[in-house]
Amino acid sequence: MYTKKIEKKILKNLINIFKKNFNKKKFKNFHKLAIYDYKDWDSLKNLRLLLEIEKKFKIKFSAEEIAQTTTVKLMIDLIKQKIT
Numbered sequence: 001m002y003t004k005k006i007e008k009k010i011l012k013n014l015i016n017i018f019k020k021n022f023n024k025k026k027f028k029n030f031h032k033l034a035i036y037d038y039k040d041w042d043s044l045k046n047l048r049l050l051l052e053i054e055k056k057f058k059i060k061f062s063a064e065e066i067a068q069t070t071t072v073k074l075m076i077d078l079i080k081q082k083i084t
Helices: 004-022 043-057 063-068 072-083
Strands: none
Touching: 004 043, 004 072, 043 063, 043 072
16 A cells, blocks of 8 residues: 555655766755756666666566656656555
8 A cells, every 4th residue: 555654765765866866965846857857867867767766666667668757756656656
C-alpha cells in the first residue's frame, strides 16, 4: 500500500539524485522540473538519472518508459507505480 511516508522517501531520494547529477543544492518547483529546464539535462543525463533511480529503488524501467520519462512528476509517478 502506498503511503505519504513512501512518497516522502521517494521525493527525498530523487532530490538527492538530482543534486548529485546537477551539482545544485536546491531546486525551485522540483515537482515541475522537465528535461528542457536545464541545458545539460539531455537524453544521456536523463538515462543516467533513470539508471540511478533504478538502482536506488531496486526497480527496472522499460526502454519505452525511459524514452517517455522526461519530467520529475513522471519519474515520481513511475516509481510509485513500480514499488506499489
